[in-house]
Amino acid sequence: MNVLPSPVTELAYLAAAVCFILALKGLSSPRSARRGNLLGAAGAAVAVVTVLLSTDFEGANLAVVLGSVGVGSAVAVPAARRVKMTEMPQLVAIFNGVGGGAAAIVGIMELAEFAGHDVKLVVAGTTAFAVFVGATSLLGSLLTFGKLQGTITSRPIVLPGAGVLLVAALGAGLGAAVAVTLTADVWFGVVLALLGLAFGALLVLPVGGADVPIVISLLNAFTGLAVAASGWAMGSTLLLVAGTLVGASGTILTLAMATAMGRSVNGILFGALKGGSTAG
Amino acid sequence: MSGLTILTIFVLAAFVGVEVVSKVSSTLHTPLMSGANAIHGIILVGAVMVTAHATSPVLLVLGAIAILLATVNLVGGFVVTDRMLEMFSGKKPAQQRAQEPVGSERP
Incomplete structure (x- = not known):
């Protein structure tokens, strides 16, 4: 769906980029490491939602995209949670x-x-x-x-x-x-x-x-x-x-x-x- | 964007990347690597962009694979980094904990 005006899209991507910089900065020090990682995840979430809301999808491609994201998450989260x-x-x-x-x-x-x-x-x-x-x-x-x-x-x-x-x-x-x-x-x-x-x-x-x-x-x-x-x-x-x-x-x-x-x-x-x- | 604008952004981002991690303590090497690893999972955004206007079945399948792999990188990366850091706050050596002000532990 392309529902976001272009400046909003650009600003959201900028916000995500800033989150990534702060994430790396936070990860460099023990006290802020966990917060930094969460900030990075938040930035990634903003970016992914933004691309979904600002792109025109052909036919049923949106369903393919969402399905693949769903399967990927369903594989990755348990693997990351259960690993020794x-x-x-x-x-x-x-x-x-x-x-x-x-x-x-x-x-x-x-x-x-x-x-x-x-x-x-x-x-x-x-x-x-x-x-x-x-x-x-x-x-x-x-x-x-x-x-x-x-x-x-x-x-x-x-x-x-x-x-x-x-x-x-x-x-x-x-x-x-x-x-x-x-x-x-x-x-x-x-x-x-x-x-x-x-x-x-x-x-x-x-x-x-x-x-x-x-x-x-x-x-x-x-x-x-x-x-x-x-x-x-x-x-x-x-x-x-x-x-x-x-x-x-x-x-x-x-x-x-x-x-x-x-x-x-x-x-x-x-x-x-x-x-x-x-x-x- | 002009080529020079892109080159400028690239060079400035490289300097920022060097600066933000220049003072990392050695205990955080692995979590930092893992966190940086999660960040490049943002290729997911690029994968969504190219898959959005894929018209042939071959490209659509390739796009689905790229999105799947990128999601594993992005989501798994942040979750596993959080788990590493979770252990960190629980199993910190006493001497390191003493250096930190009281109340810095997570609630």
Whole structure:
């Protein structure tokens, strides 16, 4: 339903963005952490209600949207409520991964809609970024879940020629991203997503078990940047601001976590590839 | 919006993101990560926008999946962060509790 006048919509999104800033600020200090998190949830609720009230829906699409939100909530709330304390990091990894997956799918849907239209280079380029980085975060996060859960070994998994493969996946991803930027073609987008998945797997497999939480934090920042790129491509200030906030604060947090554990992010990601020790 | 306006917003938001978490205490690393994780679930808004005018069945299915995944990220993220912080206020080490003024515990 499109019942909100445009300025009201914009103001509501601004309010949500401010809530997110205050949420991160609140989460940085023990006394205000819980309030900060609730404020973030309130901002998200405002934003979701606003988008539902300010968008024209084709046919029965509103029902599909509401149904999907309902199913998603019905899955997520019990999972988050029942999870054991010790298994919370894995759950956060899954939540992060599915967020990245959502960003990648949104990017591919946008490319499908671009077909037959004149698309600005920067719009196609930021969409390509969202697809690749979102896919990287999706499979990378699911593998970190496996490592923490014990589904796959927590020891570094170094495939033969892993370093070369990693660089090759990144190079091919860059090539596909350029192709998407120039043509805005959806099939290049699908290839780009597959390369993103491969890059995510190759990035995470060589990481040792104890370093996994730091990598989850890094992938969290990745998803933030993918969301920011989506916002850029869609002209949504809210997505741009929220994604950038998470990308920037997530990067700082990753460095802080690595420092607190006496590790370097470089060593965590590439130590095993260089044949160095990632034990610990 | 012009490209430069978007670039300006991006750069300013990046600075804000760095500033707001620059003084985080190490005990809050995991809840902060989890809270930030919930915030990027706001891709839900983008997923709703593109799904709203999807006309082909394939796009509608893709949109439904994107909305489902984004909702899991957004809703689950905030709920699990709240649970982490709930444990926090209950199981704080004595020395840390002593540093806090009386009455700062949640009611």
